[in-house]
Amino acid sequence: MLSKIIDIDSARQNIDMKVKLLSLNKRTIKNDRGETVYYYGIIGDETGTVPFTAWVFPPAVRVGDVIEIRSCYSNLYNGKIRIYIDGRSEIILKPDSDIEVKRTSDLVKIRDVSLSMPYVSVIGKITGVRKKEYENDGATKSVYQGYIEDETARIRISSFGKQIQENEVVRIDNARVTQFNGYMGLSIGDSSRIETVTANIPEKPRHVFISEIRSPVGGITITGFVVSVGQGSRIFTKCSVCRRIVEDGKCKDHPSAPVYPDIFGYFSLSDGTGTLTCYINSDSFLPYAGITQDQFRRDAYSMNPNMVIRKNLLGKCISVSGDLRIQDDKMTLNAQSIRAISQEDNREIGNIIEEEFQ
Amino acid sequence: MIHKRDQDYWIFSAELRDAKVMDDTAGKPAAITPLGINIKRILCTGTVTSKQGDDRMTRITVADPVGNFYVVGFSNGFNPEEKSMLDGVGVDDRILVIGKVSSYRNSEGNYLFSIRPELVSKIDEEAIKFWGLKAYYFAKRRYFAIREAQKSEDPSADMLKESGYTQVEAESAINAIRNFPNYDYQKLFEVIEPAMSSMGSSSQLPEVRSIILDYIKNNDLDGKGCRYEDIVVAAKNAGIDQSTVDEILNSLGSLGEIFEVSLKRYKFVDTS
Ligand SMILES: [Zn+2]
Numbered sequence: 001m002l003s004k005i006i007d008i009d010s011a012r013q014n015i016d017m018k019v020k021l022l023s024l025n026k027r028t029i030k031n032d033r034g035e036t037v038y039y040y041g042i043i044g045d046e047t048g049t050v051p052f053t054a055w056v057f058p059p060a061v062r063v064g065d066v067i068e069i070r071s072c073y074s075n076l077y078n079g080k081i082r083i084y085i086d087g088r089s090e091i092i093l094k095p096d097s098d099i100e101v102k103r104t105s106d107l108v109k110i111r112d113v114s115l116s117m118p119y120v121s122v123i124g125k126i127t128g129v130r131k132k133e134y135e136n137d138g139a140t141k142s143v144y145q146g147y148i149e150d151e152t153a154r155i156r157i158s159s160f161g162k163q164i165q166e167n168e169v170v171r172i173d174n175a176r177v178t179q180f181n182g183y184m185g186l187s188i189g190d191s192s193r194i195e196t197v198t199a200n201i202p203e204k205p206r207h208v209f210i211s212e213i214r215s216p217v218g219g220i221t222i223t224g225f226v227v228s229v230g231q232g233s234r235i236f237t238k239c240s241v242c243r244r245i246v247e248d249g250k251c252k253d254h255p256s257a258p259v260y261p262d263i264f265g266y267f268s269l270s271d272g273t274g275t276l277t278c279y280i281n282s283d284s285f286l287p288y289a290g291i292t293q294d295q296f297r298r299d300a301y302s303m304n305p306n307m308v309i310r311k312n313l314l315g316k317c318i319s320v321s322g323d324l325r326i327q328d329d330k331m332t333l334n335a336q337s338i339r340a341i342s343q344e345d346n347r348e349i350g351n352i353i354e355e356e357f358q
Numbered sequence: 359m360i361h362k363r364d365q366d367y368w369i370f371s372a373e374l375r376d377a378k379v380m381d382d383t384a385g386k387p388a389a390i391t392p393l394g395i396n397i398k399r400i401l402c403t404g405t406v407t408s409k410q411g412d413d414r415m416t417r418i419t420v421a422d423p424v425g426n427f428y429v430v431g432f433s434n435g436f437n438p439e440e441k442s443m444l445d446g447v448g449v450d451d452r453i454l455v456i457g458k459v460s461s462y463r464n465s466e467g468n469y470l471f472s473i474r475p476e477l478v479s480k481i482d483e484e485a486i487k488f489w490g491l492k493a494y495y496f497a498k499r500r501y502f503a504i505r506e507a508q509k510s511e512d513p514s515a516d517m518l519k520e521s522g523y524t525q526v527e528a529e530s531a532i533n534a535i536r537n538f539p540n541y542d543y544q545k546l547f548e549v550i551e552p553a554m555s556s557m558g559s560s561s562q563l564p565e566v567r568s569i570i571l572d573y574i575k576n577n578d579l580d581g582k583g584c585r586y587e588d589i590v591v592a593a594k595n596a597g598i599d600q601s602t603v604d605e606i607l608n609s610l611g612s613l614g615e616i617f618e619v620s621l622k623r624y625k626f627v628d629t630s
Binding site for chain 2: 029077209211223225227228270271272273274275314315316317340341342343345346349350353356357
C-alpha cells in the first residue's frame with residue numbers, strides 16, 4: 001500500500017510512496033575510506049513535502065518527475081522526519097502522472113533559509129522597499145523589491161503583485177527560496193500569504209560564527225582577526241550617475257557626469273571556526289581607516305592601495321557587517337561596514353557561547 | 359590572490375603544551391593536541407611576559423589566561439621578517455601571533471612546542487578577550503564531540519557531523535580518541551574554566567587583586583618567587599578563598615603582572 005507523506009510521522013521501515021521530486025542535490029564526502037556520494041532533496045505529494053537522503057539515485061530522474069519509491073524508510077533527523085533511500089529501495093519513474101503537491105513550509109529563522117527547502121515561512125521586518133513595473137502579456141504589472149530581516153539575518157524579497165510596506169512586521173508563508181547572483185532571496189507569488197503580525201525585531205548586530213554559515217544571507221556581522229590581505233587591491237574611477245567603472249576618465253553613457261574614485265580590496269578574516277574572504281570598497285573601508293572622502297578624492301590616484309589596506313587591517317581584530325555571497329562555490333562577504341571590536345561585541349559573543357553551553 | 363593555506367587554530371597554551379608528535383598519513387611528524395587538532399598553524403594572543411635574544415634570534419613568551427606560548431624568530435630563517443617582527447614588541451605589549459608550530463625534544467625526552475611567527479600585531483584588551491572567548495568555545499565544542507564519540511562503540515566523523523558538529527570538530531574528536539585514550543580532559547578544563555570566569559569578573563575585584571599583587575611584590579624574600587602555599591595562607595587571613603586566589607593568579611599571569619618563575623612560585627613583574 002502506498003503511504004502519504006502526512007501519515008509518516010515516526011521511524012518506519014518498508015515504506016512505499018508515490019511522490020513528485022521537488023529538489024535534488026548531490027554531495028561527495030571524503031573520508032579515510034575514500035569518497036562517498038549521496039543525494040538529498042525534497043519530495044512531495046498531495047498531503048505535504050518531506051526531505052530525503054538517498055545513497056543511490058537513478059540518473060534519469062529529474063526535478064519535476066513523479067516517481068514511485070518502494071522499500072524506503074523514515075527516521076528522525078534533527079527532530080524532523082526524513083525519508084532514506086538505500087540499496088534495497090527501488091525508484092520507478094512514472095512519466096505519465098502528475099501530482100498537485102501541497103506546499104507546506106516550515107517557519108524558519110532568516111539565517112537558516114537555504115536551497116534545501118524549496119518553500120519557507122518567515123517572520124520579519126520589511127525594509128528598503130522599491131516598486132518596479134514590468135510588462136507581461138501586454139499588461140503592466142508591479143513587483144515590489146526589498147528586504148525582510150529578523151534578529152538573525154536579512155534577505156532579499158521580491159513580491160509579484162502583493163504589496164509590501166516599509167517597516168511593517170509580517171509573517172510570510174510559502175515564500176519560494178531562490179538564489180540569484182550568489183545571494184539568497186525569497187520570492188512571493190500567488191501561493192504565498194503575507195499577514196501583519198506583532199513581533200519585536202531587535203536592532204543590533206547579528207553575530208555569526210563562520211562555521212555556522214549555511215547559505216548566503218545578508219545583514220550579518222562577523223568578528224575576527226584579519227590574517228592576510230589580498231595583493232590585488234585597485235583604485236577605480238566610477239560614474240556618479242550609473243556608478244559603473246569608467247575607462248579614460250569619463251562614462252560612455254554619461255560623458256558630462258562627474259566621476260569619483262573608489263577602492264577595491266579584500267582580506268581573509270579568521271574567527272577561530274573558519275576563514276572568510278571579505279571584499280571592501282571606499283564606503284566600508286575609508287570610515288574605518290579614518291580617511292575622509294575629501295582626502296581620498298585628492299590622494300586616491302597617488303596612494304598604494306595594497307599598502308594602505310595592509311597597514312590599517314592586517315592583524316587587527318574587527319567586526320565586519322555585510323552580505324554573504326556565493327562566488328564560484330565559495331562563500332564570501334561583501335563588507336558594508338568595518339569597525340574595531342568593541343565591548344558590546346564581546347558581550348554578544350559571550351552570550352551566544354553561554355546560551356549554547358547551558 | 360590570497361593563498362590557500364592551513365587553517366589557523368585558536369587553542370590555549372595548556373592544550374598545546376600537552377600535544378604529542380606523531381607521524382601523519384604522509385609519514386611526516388605532526389603535532390596532535392589532546393582535543394584532537396592536527397596543529398600546523400596557530401593563532402594566539404596574550405601579553406608578552408619576557409623577551410630575550412641576540413643578533414641571530416629573538417625569543418618571547420606570550421601569556422594567555424592559562425600559561426605561556428613560546429615564540430622564536432631567527433634572522434636567517436625562511437622568512438627574513440620573522441625576527442624583526444618580534445624585535446618590534448616589548449614586555450607588557452598585548453599581541454596577536456600567527457605562526458607555524460614547531461616541536462623539539464628536551465633532554466628528558468619530552469616534546470616542547472614553539473611558534474615560528476608569520477604575523478605579529480599589537481592588539482587591545484577587547485581583542486584578547488575575544489580570542490579567549492572563541493578559544494574556549496572551540497575547545498569546549500571539541501570536548502563535547504569527544505564525549506559524544508566515547509558513547510559509541512565504533513564512532514565515526516560522519517556520525518558526529520549528523521549530530522551537528524563541524525567537519526573539524528568531528529575529525530578532531532576521532533583523532534583525540536585514537537591518540538589520547540587516557541587523557542584527563544577534566545583536568546584541562548579545570549585550568550581553563552576558572553580562567554574564563556575570571557576574565558569576566560576580575561575587574562570587579564580590584565581590591566582583592568591588589569592585596570594579592572602586593573603580597574607577591576613584598577614577600578619575595580629569597581628572590582626565587584613567592585610560594586603558592588604562602589599566598590593562599592595570606593589570602594585566607596584577608597578573607598579570600600583559595601579558588602578566588604587561583605582565579606586572580608591566572609588573571610594576573612595573563613595580564614603579565616606576575617609570572618611563574620618555577621612550579622607554584624610567583625614573581626612580580628617590575629615594569630617601572
Ligand atoms: Zn554613467
